[in-house]
Amino acid sequence: MSALDRLVAGGSISADVPLAGLTTYRFGGSARWLAEPFDEAELLAVVAAAAADGVEMTTLGRGSNLVVSSKGYDGLVVRLAGAFSEWHRMADGTVVAGAAVPLPLLARRTAEAGVGGLEFYAGIPGSVGGAVCMNAGCHGSETSDWLVAARILDLSAASIEDTAASDLDMSYRHTSIGAGEMVLSATYRTISRPRDEGEAIIREISRWRRDNQPGGTLNAGSAFKNPQGDSAGRMIDALGLKGHRVGGVTVSERHANFFEADRDASPEDVWHLVADVRTRVAAATGVILEAEVRFLGDFDESTGA
Ligand SMILES: Cc1cc2nc3c(=O)[nH]c(=O)nc-3n(C[C@H](O)[C@H](O)[C@H](O)COP(=O)(O)OP(=O)(O)OC[C@H]3O[C@@H](n4cnc5c(N)ncnc54)[C@H](O)[C@@H]3O)c2cc1C
Numbered sequence: 248m249s250a251l252d253r254l255v256a257g258g259s260i261s262a263d264v265p266l267a268g269l270t271t272y273r274f275g276g277s278a279r280w281l282a283e284p285f286d287e288a289e290l291l292a293v294v295a296a297a298a299a300d301g302v303e304m305t306t307l308g309r310g311s312n313l314v315v316s317s318k319g320y321d322g323l324v325v326r327l328a329g330a331f332s333e334w335h336r337m338a339d340g341t342v343v344a345g346a347a348v349p350l351p352l353l354a355r356r357t358a359e360a361g362v363g364g365l366e367f368y369a370g371i372p373g374s375v376g377g378a379v380c381m382n383a384g385c386h387g388s389e390t391s392d393w394l395v396a397a398r399i400l401d402l403s404a405a406s407i408e409d410t411a412a413s414d415l416d417m418s419y420r421h422t423s424i425g426a427g428e429m430v431l432s433a434t435y436r437t438i439s440r441p442r443d444e445g446e447a448i449i450r451e452i453s454r455w456r457r458d459n460q461p462g463g464t465l466n467a468g469s470a471f472k473n474p475q476g477d478s479a480g481r482m483i484d485a486l487g488l489k490g491h492r493v494g495g496v497t498v499s500e501r502h503a504n505f506f507e508a509d510r511d512a513s514p515e516d517v518w519h520l521v522a523d524v525r526t527r528v529a530a531a532t533g534v535i536l537e538a539e540v541r542f543l544g545d546f547d548e549s550t551g552a
Pocket residue numbers: 271305306307308309310311312313346370371372373374375376377378379380381382383384385424428429430431466467468469541
């Protein structure tokens with residue numbers, strides 16, 4: 248019996264778990280294994296088992312920037328839980344948040360506590376780990392503006408280190424954090440802000456999102472990163488592509504950089520729509536857009552998204 252199968256038999260991880268319900272697109276296949284470790288000791292045991300079996304690993308946050316292939320993922324998906332869902336305000340004014348903490352919750356709870364800075368997270372439906380890894384941001388702030396350090400597990404060495412934000416090469420939707428690394432927690436600097444001011448900022452962010460983004464639909468946020476000095480949504484809109492469809496996925500009428508899925512759409516429809524829109528934008532403008540959504544599992548590389 249393999250090391251991972253022993254963990255399945257012992258009930259600490261699960262086999263063949265559908266991932267669709269764990270992503271905002273709500274489609275995609277299953278993970279060969281899914282682990283939801285409670286703390287660092289449990290996480291390290293799972294990572295050691297995967298390494299012993301030579302099995303590939305990946306981290307899943309709240310699946311809000313992710314398209315999982317219909318064929319699923321033939322490896323171990325780690326979704327941090329338990330102690331990784333806690334956050335604490337420290338005596339020095341910093342906030343330490345586990346990677347599994349939902350960003351809107353962190354925004355609301357810190358605002359309630361008179362702690363300012365992280366209000367912008369109210370509109371981003373991801374996790375702290377996902378936000379650090381993507382340098383998520385909006386409304387004029389990004390994660391790198393507030394991040395002091397991140398606790399990171401190197402999956403191949405099974406070693407954990409606290410890394411200063413300045414060593415993470417953070418820029419617009421970019422960090423040096425690679426597939427072989429897992430963010431375990433983040434330390435943020437904060438400012439003092441009266442509760443009513445923080446809550447007013449959050450209300451304004453929610454209002455802006457309601458007015459400008461396709462709420463209540465199946466999507467994973469922006470399909471493309473903005474190219475230098477322009478907006479991907481503006482460029483797509485300028486080509487008249489709002490409403491353009493591949494299979495069950497459509498360029499949103501509300502925000503051209505959001506690709507909305509019908510209930511019966513497939514992950515491969517997103518892949519093909521991303522490739523199609525990129526080709527059209529490149530042909531018209533010469534700019535090659537870079538995907539912001541991430542794809543997990545097998546997709547047809549020859550059609551390249
Ligand atoms: C309606 C909507 C609005 C959005 N608006 C914004 C926005 O304004 N700004 C913005 O930046 N983004 C936005 N997003 C995209 C998304 O919410 C962010 O990119 C978010 O940071 C992703 O976090 P997640 O936990 O959902 O990551 P996932 O989608 O689960 O994963 C995304 C990537 O991060 C990796 N990852 C996740 N957790 C970890 C971890 N702990 N350690 C290492 N790697 C990890 C995954 O392996 C994957 O490669 C939006 C999405 C939606 C659906």
